[in-house]
Amino acid sequence: MTTLAPQAVVRLGTRPSPMAMEQTGRFAQAFHACHPQLTLDIRKITSEGDAHRGPLSQIGGKGAFTRRADTHLLDGRVDATIACAKDLPGSHDRAPGTAVAAVLPREDVRDVLVLPVGHQPVTLAELPPGTRVGTSAPRRAALLASLFPQLVPVPIRGNADSRLDRLDHGRLGADVMIAALAGLRRLGFADRAGEVLDPTLWLPATGAGIIVVEHRADDTVTGGLLAPLTHPATRILLDAERAVLAELAGGCLTAASAHATLDDTGRVIVRAAVLDPAGGPSVRAEASGSTEHAAEIGRRTARALLNAGALRLLAVTHE
CATH class of the missing domain: 3.40.190.10 (Periplasmic binding protein-like II)
Incomplete structure (x- = not known):
């Protein structure tokens, strides 16, 4: 288990792209406001996806944007990593040992x-x-x-x-x-931005507009430092959407959408769809319930998709 001394340095791995650096900078401001006694050492990690110029399917989909960062995290070269949630493969497609520590407030999903x-x-x-x-x-x-x-x-x-x-x-x-x-x-x-596409028709990406910071699952000290930076409502939405992805065993090459919202009573609503790459009818499902059971609601939505025939489309949406 990692231990942090007073005035410790927390090493944060990030992709070097302008967008990644912008979101890292915003996180750094929040981190310093929460932990002014700590130093955040930002380490740039060029991913396979950044270096590759061909189709992502040739190198395993968008997991190519996270595999190298995962390696740096799991072997101890960094203490945490930051990424767009929509770029994170499901747990079935990643090496075990990482955990989400901080979830920043959701931005526009459109x-x-x-x-x-x-x-x-x-x-x-x-x-x-x-x-x-x-x-x-x-x-x-x-x-x-x-x-x-x-x-x-x-x-x-x-x-x-x-x-x-x-x-x-x-x-x-x-x-x-x-x-x-x-x-x-x-x-x-x-x-x-030209036409802004209606998210009820043009379905959002799973995890759209959410930035997450991950740490090693057994590093409770770093996890404890990062946890206060989490936006609770966004964490609920992320847990629900990621549960759909996991239950479908889907990934970044899957033509699918899972989008969670909170209604006026505080209940979470999960709407999900598996799309036909050829343009045929999609398979859609919806479930809702208490925010305390967000992940289970996501899994229930995914099971409804599978029961409605989504498996047929999933078989052709993996490149």
């Missing part, structure tokens, strides 16, 4: 259409047939196939800022692209 600079404002529905829409997410590609079959999803890679630059200069390989509104805001590019 996706947006992004157009090249100077393009006349337009919605997805108004784009000409054959327009190439850039996205690396199977969920988004499946939604395009279902809601806008006249459009053509094409895979794109790179950090958000580089994607914007390549889109504006005609080097992205796509005419327009889909991006997370929260990510654009983090980078100061909120003005690039």
